Amino acid sequence: MGISSSLNAGVSGLNANANKLATISDNIANSQTTGYKRADVDFSSLAVSDNSTPNTIGGGRWFTAGGVRTSAVWDIEQKGQLATTSNSTDIAISGRGLLPVTSIASVDDTGQEMPLMLTSTGSFDTDANGYLRTSSGLTLLGWAANADGTIPDYPRDASSGLTPVKVNMSSVASDPTSKIELKVNLPADETHVGSDGTVRTATTEYFDNLGASQTMSFEFTPTVPTSGTGSNTWTLNIVDQATGVSAGSYQVVFNNTSTNPGQVLSVTQLSGGTSPASSTFDATTGKISMNLGDQAISVDIGIPGGQTNLTQLTSAFNQTSITSDGVGAGTFSGLTIDENGILSAVYSTGYSRPIYQIPVADVPNMDGLTVLDNQSFAISRASGPLYLWDSGSGPAGSIQGYSLEQSTTDIADELTQLIQTQRAYSSNAKIIQTVDEMLQETTNLKR
Structure with a gap:
């Protein structure tokens, strides 16, 4: 024996x-x-x-x-070093977790159920149909964003909300203007007796809902007294040059005391505007809310009684700063992904619009996953159940673009x-x- x-x-x-x-x-x-x-x-x-x-x-x-x-x-839980690349959609995870993917074959076959697979990294690129996939056929999965770029609530303990990431590479997009910050200094001596009452106009560009460039004018008319000291009062008339109508007019009184000198003391609405445009002023926020009929824009002039964007000092008329958000129509130029897992489409105008959120997948026993081809894995009884985290939250690591995890x-x-x-x-x-x-x-x- x-x-x-x-x-x-x-x-x-x-x-x-x-x-x-x-x-x-x-x-x-x-x-x-x-x-x-x-x-x-x-x-x-x-x-x-x-x-x-x-x-x-x-x-x-x-x-x-x-x-x-x-x-x-x-x-499987061991992490390789991250190497920097030149491709924005080379994706890796700095820390614990895996990326959800599926096979391109199951995506192309609409009658086939898409299997959930996991991978630690991938060099993703768009194919002829716009799917973001690796050369070996692993297609990235994510949660699709709403039209306004927000991400709906999806189940975290199941893959039912995940869809193949598909990019419309021929898309055109714009971002309508919704905010304007108006910083202007008005000459104090023009509200004194004998002034000629010259109207001072500040203009800024804004973008409408169709991505077209339009102009908004802010006309300041001084109140010239016939006697006494300066009135320190101006009439602000907002004109939408796209329609040529007034979006509202306001009486603005400036402070001439030692407390906040030259700052806005009060704002009184004189006119709500000419249809279809209208506006109102909120003294608690210091913002004029304009409705142009099909577009809402907020104009920040500052809260009366404090430090405001509008000033009246003995100086020349000066458009200190007029800034606005929004961009015109532009064509698709590429993709970016941030540390929060938000995949955004970038356009030729510089506008960036979120289109998907890529979650980070985790299981209790990562070494218990079933090993598949192409550095991918599948859920098994030994691995435990799936949970999808936001990038960088809980135990999950952060998603990194321009990076690949090494062997x-x-x-x-x-x-x-x-x-x-x-x-x-x-x-x-x-x-x-x-x-x-x-x-x-x-x-x-x-x-």
Whole structure:
């Protein structure tokens, strides 16, 4: 029994070390494969019971060698170093988590259910149909944004809300103006007796709902007294040059005391505007809310009684700063992804519009995931259930654009293990050779 069991143990040792050699070979072969997770072999002993052996410690007459068995393991949770690239949609995760993907074959076949797969990194690019995918066919999944760029609430413990990321590369988009900040200094001496009452006009560009460039005029007319000191009062008339009608007029009185001198003291509405335009002033926010019929714009002039955007000082008329948001119509020029996982379409005007949010997938036991081709993985009973986190929240790491995760293979360590495995394989071969010689000696006893 001892000789034959020794032979079986030696054979199992050869098989075990051959498996170990296979993982080492795979690790070295994939040392330059982005997102590759190092494989290894777990050795465990195999005990064979012998009924003739008393079940007491040290009381057996024979030892039966069981040998060794192996099981393959992948260190999926281990993270490789992040390498910087020049492609904005080269995506990796700095920290724990994986990206949700599916196969392009299932996307193209509308009747096929799309399998959920996970990967740690990927060099994604748009294909002829606009899908964001890798060269190996992994298609990125995400939550689609609303038309205004907001992300709806989707289930976090299931993949039902995820859809393949598809980009309309021939799209044209604009961002209508919704805010204007008006900073103007009006000359104080023009509200004094004898002034000629010259109307001062400040203009700014804004973009309408169709992306066209329009002009908004702010006309300041001084109130000139016939006697006494200066009135410190101006009439502000807002004119939408697109329609040529007034969007409202206001009496603005400035402070001439030592407390907040030259700042707005009060604002009184004189006219609500000419249809279809209208406006109102909110003293608590210091903003004029304009409705141009099909577009709402807020004009910030400052809260009366404090530091305001409008001033009246003895100086020349000066448009200190007039800023507005919004951009005109532009064509699609590329994609960007930020640390929050928001994938945005970028247009030729510089306008950026969110189109998807890419979540970070996590499971309780990441090493329990089923290993698939192309550095991808699938949920299994051993891995535990899926949960989708916002990038950078909870235990999830942050999504990084212009980055790829490198292989977790350490060549020096693999070569060291290669030498050890070779020695172990040779030793097991020696066992078989020795058993062969012992059997030969037994055979020779009959001669």
